[in-house]
Amino acid sequence: MEKEQLNIAVTGLNNTDNPGPGIPVIRGLRESDKIDPRIIGLAYENLEPGIYMKGLVDKTYQIPYPKIGSDIFLERIKYINDKEKLDVIIPNLDAELYTFIKAEKELSGLGIHTFLPTLEQFEERSKSNLYEFGQKYGIKVPFSKSVTSFLDIKNLVHEFDFPVLVKGKFYDAYLAYNLEQVIGYYNKLSSKWGLPVIVQEFIRGTEVNVVALGDGEGETIAAVPMRKQYITDKGKAWGGITIQDENLLKITRDLIRKTKWRGAMELEIIKTSGGQYYLIEINPRIPAWVYLAVAAGQNIPEALVLLALGRKLKPFNSYEVGKMFIRYSYDMIGDISQFEQLSMNGEL
Amino acid sequence: MKLKSNIAISENGFMFDPYTGDSYNLNNTGVEIIKHLKAGKTNEEILAELKQKYDVDDLSLEQNLYDFIAMLSHYDLLENA
Numbered sequence: 418m419e420k421e422q423l424n425i426a427v428t429g430l431n432n433t434d435n436p437g438p439g440i441p442v443i444r445g446l447r448e449s450d451k452i453d454p455r456i457i458g459l460a461y462e463n464l465e466p467g468i469y470m471k472g473l474v475d476k477t478y479q480i481p482y483p484k485i486g487s488d489i490f491l492e493r494i495k496y497i498n499d500k501e502k503l504d505v506i507i508p509n510l511d512a513e514l515y516t517f518i519k520a521e522k523e524l525s526g527l528g529i530h531t532f533l534p535t536l537e538q539f540e541e542r543s544k545s546n547l548y549e550f551g552q553k554y555g556i557k558v559p560f561s562k563s564v565t566s567f568l569d570i571k572n573l574v575h576e577f578d579f580p581v582l583v584k585g586k587f588y589d590a591y592l593a594y595n596l597e598q599v600i601g602y603y604n605k606l607s608s609k610w611g612l613p614v615i616v617q618e619f620i621r622g623t624e625v626n627v628v629a630l631g632d633g634e635g636e637t638i639a640a641v642p643m644r645k646q647y648i649t650d651k652g653k654a655w656g657g658i659t660i661q662d663e664n665l666l667k668i669t670r671d672l673i674r675k676t677k678w679r680g681a682m683e684l685e686i687i688k689t690s691g692g693q694y695y696l697i698e699i700n701p702r703i704p705a706w707v708y709l710a711v712a713a714g715q716n717i718p719e720a721l722v723l724l725a726l727g728r729k730l731k732p733f734n735s736y737e738v739g740k741m742f743i744r745y746s747y748d749m750i751g752d753i754s755q756f757e758q759l760s761m762n763g764e765l
Numbered sequence: 766m767k768l769k770s771n772i773a774i775s776e777n778g779f780m781f782d783p784y785t786g787d788s789y790n791l792n793n794t795g796v797e798i799i800k801h802l803k804a805g806k807t808n809e810e811i812l813a814e815l816k817q818k819y820d821v822d823d824l825s826l827e828q829n830l831y832d833f834i835a836m837l838s839h840y841d842l843l844e845n846a
Contacts (some may be wrong), residue, residue, distance in 0.1 A: 644786035
């Protein structure tokens with residue numbers, strides 16, 4: 418079968434010790450037997466390693482951070498689209514998703530397809546709403562509260578036992594053993610990610626994750642569970658293994674069916690020694706470890722692109738258990754002229 | 766006591782639990798006991814088999830076998846654990 422030629426823009430090329438999902442997404446697309454992609458990298462910073470990695474990105478454009486304003490952001494996307502005739506954009510970073518979801522119709526008018534959750538789905542699963550989300554859809558979620566002031570923190574002692582998890586709006590989480598530590602982490606997280614900061618009941622157990630893809634009509638197109646084997650000091654998986662856990666798959670399918678989830682998601686779940694499953698977070702996007710799912714037999718980036726183009730897909734019905742990934746760091750050699758080109762012209 | 770059905774064990778004693786992703790290294794005696802458990806043998810049958818094969822007193826054998834089985838149970842590797 419002849420592969421379909423598509424121009425696909427991908428963000429999240431920051432393949433550092435806090436890796437973005439861009440590079441694993443691109444690897445999945447490059448290995449597709451249905452798509453022949455021309456990959457347009459969209460980078461926020463000049464030194465995102467994905468820009469310089471050979472054989473992955475065909476052309477890179479610098480884009481402004483969405484916080485600068487959606488008009489400026491979209492102007493840049495239009496400029497890139499005029500040059501590259503984009504078929505699909507895959508945004509991979511939490512902080513940019515809101516802008517892309519809001520701009521879905523405008524992008525569609527330009528002929529650019531996305532496959533993202535609806536704004537309602539995006540907001541109801543946010544960290545600050547997750548507890549209510551769990552109650553609505555019948556999933557156990559640790560008790561949590563949004564904190565926006567010091568007064569809120571003082572009241573926590575009546576509602577929580579220590580330790581508690583203190584989480585940033587988009588990223589980062591710390592375990593706090595007393596009120597003073599909560600205040601310290603509150604200051605750190607609110608200055609970095611803004612408000613609210615989320616305080617969550619700490620559940621002891623093993624963290625397991627699922628990468629999944631919903632078709633927007635309640636069907637789970639893909640789902641692969643993984644356990645982290647090696648975790649960095651930032652809590653990121655540096656090694657992991659696919660596992661066979663029917664309960665995790667059932668939780669995932671139920672959730673996608675009930676929410677009619679559209680797009681990719683990562684479920685972060687704590688499995689207790691008593692066999693209980695607590696949902697601690699939903700990331701409404703592809704996670705950085707997605708290439709493990711590709712290797713295990715479910716090419717989620719490829720499926721997401723096809724769904725974005727309106728194709729009907731049959732769900733993947735299996736994956737290989739015991740597939741492992743191990744990350745490594747690698748020194749690439751670049752040249753100042755590459756850096757100069759990107760810095761001065763905004764493209765490489 | 767029966768080992769969970771999907772637990773994989775290779776000849777060299779490497780055991781993989783697909784439910785959790787954990788893996789274990791067993792010595793030869795461990796492999797032997799696991800094989801007996803997989804075959805559905807009772808603890809008494811396993812004790813009898815090992816006693817026949819090894820020069821060991823009853824008390825030590827029993828203690829070691831039950832310790833080993835308790836460890837399998839602790840790691841949630843047994844069907845009715």
